[in-house]
Amino acid sequence: MRILLVEDDAALSLGVARGLEREGWQVDVLHDGEQALSEGVMGQYDLGILDLGLPRRDGMEVLRHWRAKGARMPVLLLTARDELSDRVQGLDAGADDYLVKPFDLPELLARIRALKRRSQGRIDEHLQLGELRLDLVHRELTHCGQRIALSPRELALTEMLMQKPGRVVPKDSIVAGMSSWEADFSENSVEVYVHRLRKRFAALGVVIRTVRGFGYLMELAPPNGAADTDESS
Template structure:
């Protein structure tokens, strides 16, 4: 499950990212509304933890834009604004839950689990190609039913290829999508992750082909004994 934390306080943002990652959520953290909106146009998340007091584009505007674009991702507002009017405004703008600061981490975890259960019940998240089955909710890849452990970035690159099997995905497309979350992500990084994925997928009947001058394509491959 992929979570995006949008929080301008660096200490809290990093702490939330670490806490949620420790609970097996693939978690990204952004500190301003403008970058968050860019990320949400290019990257799919299963849950958003959203502060309202953001620099530039504030949290409510992020939420309203998200819903206006038809994005149904569950949103948990996490904010110091504890007035009734603020809670009503947040929920009316499309939030699924509202938690005020200060808060207990155990309560945050419980609310995230509740939203995840609700989302998982409606999600159609499985992508299958050859012997590969990718679960977008739980962020797992299985090969012939057996789980294959990959890093978060390896999974993200492979997901892009799985969403367009046997079609070309360019380096630029991969960089554009992942650099929204990781500003240091480059074309060299793409090559590194493609190399790693090729090694991990050896002998499973699926291969990443290089289309010289264009990018990469995920293809079925005959397994030879």
Template sequence: MRILLVEDDEALALGLTRNLERQGWQVDRLADGRQAMAKGLVEQYDVCVLDLGLPGADGMTVLREWRSQGAAQPVLVLTARDTSHDRVAGLDAGADDYLVKPFDPPELAARLRALKRRSEGRTSETLRLGRLRMDLAHRELFLDDEPFYLSPREFALTEMLMQRAGRVLNKEAIVAKLSSWESDFSENSVEVYVHRLRKRLAPCGLAIRTVRGFGYVMELDAPAAQSQPA
């Protein structure tokens, strides 16, 4: 999951970034409202965490501009303003959720997962394909009932492919989701990671098929699946 975190409290932003990155998410961090306004309109994010008290432009102005320009990414407003009037104003401006400071980081993470789940039309925190099961809440992967370990980026790519199982996932979407400002991720990187995953997932009865000029499709590899024990 790629997240835009807009928070001008440096200590809080750094702590949140580290917490979210430990869960394998890509986090881009900004502290200025005007910069956030522009980035939210040109970059692709799974969810945005937006403080209201920002320099440059306040969070409410940023949110209204995003929505007026058609930016549809889920937005969680993060603020110390805790009155009913403030919450109603934030939700009416286009926020999808509202979390008041101080808060517990695990609650923030759970809310972000829920926003992403709703945006994808899912009701479960579990993805399944063949013998592979992915627990999105705990960032764990299982082959049958045994843990199956992948690197954070391999896990993120597998998640994207499982979410679109049987449908094409294009390279541009992979680059957009797995890149961050501090860590570039090119189309050549995609090819390297897909090559790795093909080898890792072959024993699971899964195949990653290249659709030339478009991208990749994850699907059941029937012969391999039949050769595995039930």
């Protein structure tokens, strides 16, 4: 997937671009709204990430121009504007999603994956394992209809594991997916978050197992409740 990132904050754009590239996506970065007026309508991008507070041309103007010229790629807005009216204005102008700064990279990646699924006509916007259900659009985890409060990184790790139920998710993939531009996410950090989720899910009929030397997998607990999760690694 080829992504156009339009963000005037050099440090932020560099961190976001690196995170996207770790996912295997090709990223072109622009820092100016005037440049983005032409780049976004060429039909060469699968998705646009657009900051609203751009120099020379406001991001909202760029978005309206793209849509007026027939650009159909999904567009995710990044902005420090947290007013409801700003969000509504952006969505009405043709945005497909909206993320308020500051944000965590795992949430941005999850939203991009959701936009990609929708653009490909995949309408299933949730993951399910037993009674555990993850709403990928509203970023909400529930069990038997009851909401489970998780941090953004806990939610991101849960999504990675629920995407491959019963299959191993490599530890290095988790590290890459949960790193941010502020600091790299270490393997020790992954173990800490896995331990937290195990405690949260212990009574919900779901276990996270360690596969030594490889990574982790999530699956339903056996009926007898004897789940060896091997928390030593």
